Amino acid sequence: MALLAAICASGPEGSEVIRAGAGLGPLPADRYEYTPHDYQRSQQASALLIRQCMAKRGHRDFPLDPRYPGDGVSMTAVATGYGALDLADARRWGYGWDPAKPLVPGPKDRRMTNAEFADLPACGAEANRRLMRGIDLRDWRYATTREVEVAKAVMLDARLRAAWDVWSRCVADQGFTRYRTPIAAYTDEAWQRGSDGNTRQSRRERATAVADVTCKRRHRTAELWHAVRAQKQAVDIAQHRDRYAAGLRALRAYRANITEVLRKLG
DSSP states (O other): OOOOSSOOOOSTTOOOEEEEOOSSOOOGGGGGSOOHHHHHHHHHHHHHHHHHHHHHTTOTTOOSSOBOSSOOOOOOEEEESSSOOOHHHHHHHTTSOOTTSOSSOOOOSOBOOHHHHHHHHHHHHHHHHHHTTTOOHHHHTHHHHHHHHHHHHHHHOHHHHHHHHHHHHHHHHTTSOOOSSHHHHHTOGGGOOOTTSOOOOOHHHHHHHHHHHHHHHHHTHHHHHHHHHHHHHHHHHHHTHHHHHHHHHHHHHHHHHHHHHHHHHO
């Protein structure tokens, strides 16, 4: 529900995660979740640990932000809670974004050698173990696991399903596909997303996105969606307070590990 993308991931082993906030205010579960800022800091700490490990393996000048030996496929996870929301962006980019402004900048340093690439997995695993030191994976993954369960409850909420139906009719009345949900509009295969997650931004796509956003604004779809998510999250947290607390301790331990690495090696 909350993640609409070709790839959706979070945590120290996840892909790039970009959160497109809806500007609707915080949600109860936000404090328990790994954030984009956490991701950026973890990447910095991991790069330092990997460079240290690679030096021990004889790669003395291994860069902090290397390119891979070959130009492989680059995937970007785009996290958005409610699909398209910005009308100007919808008019210009449809369900994608400016291709001249990638959401995740590419590597800045030199291309790694084949020998370096061969040792990279072991050093990456060593870095991850260091950052996860003292953390129980069951606690670490708890909030993410519950997010999936809460999303199921949100999907079944009668108020939200009614709101989606109103939004769907509104989009169809403007001459476009009658999507079951805004998620279906955002992820329509007709937009032909590439390996970077961006779309072709055809005239039809852009017009659909404009109708999508217009109908959301007209019927306050995102606001109701946000309120339902907040309610379901609050109930779930109250029902599993001890486990959420353990997850928060794990997240804080992870942040402390990152801080220690950055202080020592940064």
